[in-house]
Amino acid sequence: MAVIQPPQTPQGCTNTSIEGTIKQAPLPNPDNKPYLMEKANYASRFPKLSFKKTKDGDVTGLELKQLVMSGLIRADEYRWDFLWDYKAEVCFDMASLPPKPFLSSTWFGEEEKPDPLRRHTLFPFPKGSVKGLLRRPDVIIVKNRSTRWPGQAGPDHQGIAHSNNLERLVEVKFPGDVLGMAQREAYLDIAGGSTRFSVLEISDCRDDGDRERDRQYNREHKPTGEFNPLQWPVLLPPRNPGVTPRPAPVPVPAYGPTPTSRPAHVESWTQQVQEAVDGLLEQGAQGIRKLSQEVQQHLEDAATWIGVKGEWVRRESQKAWEWVSETGAQVIRWTDEQLRAIWKEVQHFTDINLEMLRRVDWVQILIDMGVLAAEVVIVLAIGAAIGSAVVAVGIPAALVTGLMIILHLARVSWLLLASILSGVVINTAATAG
Incomplete structure (x- = not known):
């Protein structure tokens, strides 16, 4: 008779969940890792998908994990008008030392002077950037959330001086991601040294049973149901007379470490x-x-x-x-x-x-x-x-x-x-x- 073995915890894991290990420099605040892991834990449960490009009809792969994590942090930035401790995928100009963050092109006043308090640009290829000299680290943790500038001390591209507001550069690596040497050297320049550069390495420690349950969640439109305390149904208006609408999946709230009234x-x-x-x-x-x-x-x-x-x-x-x-x-x-x-x-x-x-x-x-x-x-x-x-x-x-x-x-x-x-x-x- 065959012996049924219990599910095995993946090698290097302490339990069957999504785990994170901080490498390089430690994070500056005890609250940093819970905040980042809340996002990473949620994002880790999303699979890779493919989408059809409209121009030529080709199907291209897209890894949702990093995209969802960046989107969740970006959502917090929007809610706090970019006066927030964490900034996702800031574009840096590697042509200068220290590298300069590219800021928004928003102008104000009749003389069209640059706003010294403006946020970092959200455009992935900022004006003035040079191919090969542009980097977008996953997360920047700032010293002072009341200042939108996300870089080291120095002038921006319009010559306005800023004090150092970069507390930590954090690169998030999901399973399969590799930190290359060139990437590491660039991030050390952005951060201002190894003491301000951290790597959050994510391990997917779910066993086969956990993975199957998450796949079932996907099929049932709720891959992270355990994160969702709000389980009321949302009804869509009927598109045709006499058709009863089916309950729509409830959007899953994405909280920070402390639940907010506006998730x-x-x-x-x-x-x-x-x-x-x-x-x-x-x-x-x-x-x-x-x-x-x-x-x-x-x-x-x-x-x-x-x-x-x-x-x-x-x-x-x-x-x-x-x-x-x-x-x-x-x-x-x-x-x-x-x-x-x-x-x-x-x-x-x-x-x-x-x-x-x-x-x-x-x-x-x-x-x-x-x-x-x-x-x-x-x-x-x-x-x-x-x-x-x-x-x-x-x-x-x-x-x-x-x-x-x-x-x-x-x-x-x-x-x-x-x-x-x-x-x-x-x-x-x-x-x-």
């Missing part, structure tokens, strides 16, 4: 990944119906034009775009002025420029900031022409529909849209389908 929520699409997903625009109305009820309300117009067969038509004489259904009925109308206004607001929150907009291959909503914060963290996959990257950016939920329309028009009528958003006048009439 961010990871949107339910990330809890339903299996082998492959298409972008939100490709999933259409079905993709929108997977989002939380609050975000759906902001996407009501988008659900209308995405869910109805038709085309965007350019009305050059009226300087407007109209979504016209296949029956000829006008559904939605956006003027050039409205598009420029939305684009200006999107740039203010994200630092996205026209070149980045043109290269967006894929878009998904990752985190709902909650009703009170009314902001959304969105994932953008940027094409290889300017260097492949997946970045999480955040905008107010009220801007999501406008951003989706801009992204769609960028695909079907790029030159005309670019001229509209940049204010350049061209003699072009276009119909976009």
Whole structure:
């Protein structure tokens, strides 16, 4: 008779959970590791998925773990107006020593002077960066959360001086990730020495039984159900008369070490990944119906034009775009002025420029900031022409529909849209389908 062996704890683990080991320098505060592990523990349970690139139809792999962890930290940054102890994926210019963080391009005042208190840029390829001389460490812990500057002492790219506010650079390594020599040397330069450089090495210590239970959670749309104390059902409005809506998966709240009254929520699409997903625009109305009820309300117009067969038509004489259904009925109308206004607001929150907009291959909503914060963290996959990257950016939920329309028009009528958003006048009439 065969002897059934109990599940074995993976080698090097002390229990069957997600564990973290700090290497290099110790973290500066006892609260740092619980905060980072809360994010890493959650992120570790998300699988790798593939998505279809809209430009050429190729399927590209995407590891959700690092993306989810960065998104959760970024959500905290948004909620605290970037006056927060932790900053995710700050871009550093390695052409100077010490390396300079790239700051937001937001300007203020009639003289357009740079704001010395502005945050770090969220654009993955900042203006002025040189290929091979740009680094984005996973986490920067700052000395003083009331100061947005995330670097060592020195001037920024506009010559404004800043005092040292970098307490620790933390590189997070999930299973399979390797810290290369060049990466390590660059991070030591950014941190200012080995005493301010830490590595958080994540070990997946789940046994086969734990992994199977987590896979079951994925199938049931709740891969991290043990983290979710809020288990009420959220009902979606029926799309067809006489159809009873099914309960939608409740977005999982993402807390810090101390629960807050305004937790961010990871949107339910990330809890339903299996082998492959298409972008939100490709999933259409079905993709929108997977989002939380609050975000759906902001996407009501988008659900209308995405869910109805038709085309965007350019009305050059009226300087407007109209979504016209296949029956000829006008559904939605956006003027050039409205598009420029939305684009200006999107740039203010994200630092996205026209070149980045043109290269967006894929878009998904990752985190709902909650009703009170009314902001959304969105994932953008940027094409290889300017260097492949997946970045999480955040905008107010009220801007999501406008951003989706801009992204769609960028695909079907790029030159005309670019001229509209940049204010350049061209003699072009276009119909976009």
